[in-house]
Structure formats: C-alpha cells, structure tokens
Amino acid sequence: MDDSKGLSYFFLGLGVGVAVGLLFAPQSGEQTRGLIKDKAQEGGDYLKRRGEEVKDSAAEALDKGRDLVGRQRDQLNAAIDAGKQAYREAVSSMPGRGAAETL
Secondary structure (H helix, E strand, O other), X not given: OOHHHHHHHHHHHHHHHHHHHHHOOOOOHHHHHHHHHHHHHHHHHHHHHHHHHHHHHHHHHHHHXXXXXXXXXXXXXXXXXXXXXXXXXXXXXXXXXXXXXXX
C-alpha cells in the first residue's frame, strides 16, 4: 500500500471514530464541544511546535548543503588551478616553446 492510500485510510478512520465518539459521548453537548475545542487547540499547538522543529531541521540541512557545495566548489577550483599550473609547466618545459606561449 502506498503512503497516500494509507494516509487516506487513516483520515477516513479518524473521521469515523470522531463521528462514533460524538454519537456515544457520555457528556452533555456543551461539555463535548468544550472537550473538542480543547483537543483541537492542543492539536494546533502540537502542529505549530512540530512545524517549527521541521523548519529548524530543514534550515540546518540547507546550511549543511550550502557548506558542502562551497567546499566542493573550492576543491574543484583548486583542482582546476593545479591543472592549469601543471599544463603551464609542461608546455614551458617542452623544447622549442617559451613561457610566452603558455596560458
């Protein structure tokens, strides 16, 4: 079963559970509404906290990715410079070639 089907079934079950719970609630309607309001508030607070955690971890991962790309770019530039220098040395050491003909 793929994740989207599983999530759909979860929400379907959640909806059915809420409906059955409301029909057979032992409290009065006012108490039940208050309980639902409180639980909805708790759920909203949890989602806010969880969202902030996810945002922080995503920002941290993005910073690590930027650092990694920067290091790779620096290494690539250093390798290119080393290759250019090796080419210059090879060309200048060839017989009949002078330093003026290098890069």
